[in-house]
Amino acid sequence: MGRSLAFLIPFVSLIAVAASGSQGAETVWSGLVIAENVVQPQPIPTELTRIEGVLKKFFGYNQFQVIGQSQKTLKTGQEDWLATSKFFGLHVDAQGESAAGYVLNLKLYKEKELLLETDAKLSKRSPLVIKGPQVGSGQLLLVLVIQ
Amino acid sequence: MKTFEEKWTAWLDGQLSGRELSEFEASLPDKAAAEAEKADAKKLSALLKRELGISALTNEEFFSHQLHERIRESSVSSVEREARGSTWWTIPRLLWTGTASLTVFLIFTMFVMRDKNPTEESQYLTQILNARVDPVVSPNASVSMFEVKQDRVTVLWTEGLQSLPADYAAK
Numbered sequence: 001m002g003r004s005l006a007f008l009i010p011f012v013s014l015i016a017v018a019a020s021g022s023q024g025a026e027t028v029w030s031g032l033v034i035a036e037n038v039v040q041p042q043p044i045p046t047e048l049t050r051i052e053g054v055l056k057k058f059f060g061y062n063q064f065q066v067i068g069q070s071q072k073t074l075k076t077g078q079e080d081w082l083a084t085s086k087f088f089g090l091h092v093d094a095q096g097e098s099a100a101g102y103v104l105n106l107k108l109y110k111e112k113e114l115l116l117e118t119d120a121k122l123s124k125r126s127p128l129v130i131k132g133p134q135v136g137s138g139q140l141l142l143v144l145v146i147q
Numbered sequence: 148m149k150t151f152e153e154k155w156t157a158w159l160d161g162q163l164s165g166r167e168l169s170e171f172e173a174s175l176p177d178k179a180a181a182e183a184e185k186a187d188a189k190k191l192s193a194l195l196k197r198e199l200g201i202s203a204l205t206n207e208e209f210f211s212h213q214l215h216e217r218i219r220e221s222s223v224s225s226v227e228r229e230a231r232g233s234t235w236w237t238i239p240r241l242l243w244t245g246t247a248s249l250t251v252f253l254i255f256t257m258f259v260m261r262d263k264n265p266t267e268e269s270q271y272l273t274q275i276l277n278a279r280v281d282p283v284v285s286p287n288a289s290v291s292m293f294e295v296k297q298d299r300v301t302v303l304w305t306e307g308l309q310s311l312p313a314d315y316a317a318k
Binding site: 088 | 271274275285290303304305309312313
């Protein structure tokens with residue numbers, strides 16, 4: 001009994017340490033969002049729930065609608081993908097993974113016209129919001145979240 | 148040529164004989180005193196032999212004595228060997244000590260790994276490395292970035308981008 005316990009303790013500890021250190025593939029959600037002030041706002045999309053407060057506080061709108069989105073599971077950290085709406089396209093090019101997150105190159109296109117380009121290190125626990133151009137009475141926002 | 152002392156010692160031991168004995172006894176000044184001294188010497192010799200003499204062992208006694216000596220030596224050496232060979236590090240204790248050491252090591256490792264996380268706090272928020280807008284399309288545009296640490300959100304804020312009609316909000 002005593003000897004089996006002596007073997008069991010380090011075995012369980014090793015598994016616990018290994019489990020705490022293991023990491024899996026992660027999914028990046030990229031969205032093109034139109035923020036507007038309306039009389040009867042629609043519920044916020046589930047992907048934006050965790051940053052609803054920030055969006056409302058900083059951009060001053062009461063409705064956020066997703067007009068284009070993409071979900072990409074990153075395995076190598078070198079993938080690229082596109083989130084598109086009818087007129088906009090967000091091209092995301094992952095350029096490597098670090099302990100803190102992914103290095104991404106982002107390009108916002110209006111049809112074929114490049115409006116904005118940025119490089120960012122997207123943290124696994126910190127969403128990125130980009131204020132795009134004014135669209136009608138609203139605002140285009142680009143949101144990237146690691147789920 | 149023997150000295151007087153040598154002849155005296157030999158006479159006391161009864162080793163003079165014949166002409167040598169008669170000549171020595173004739174040379175003694177007081178033969179009666181000498182005879183008394185010889186008798187005393189013999190008594191003393193007998194006493195010493197009796198009291199100090201080594202009693203000879205019989206075969207059985209000698210064998211038994213040898214055997215007891217061997218047993219005593221072997222028992223003493225085995226006790227000494229045991230004293231030298233015995234240690235606190237028995238196998239169960241070694242096992243438990245190893246387990247305890249490994250557990251302590253793993254606990255410290257977990258603490259170190261946990262302490263490593265605060266250093267990553269600086270990289271906890273998303274960082275914007277750079278941002279550019281097309282100066283031809285939006286000549287008055289500017290970009291700024293800020294981090295909302297409370298909500299762990301990073302915002303890239305643009306101003307002066309070309310405004311677009313509401314149709315562009317279509318899905």
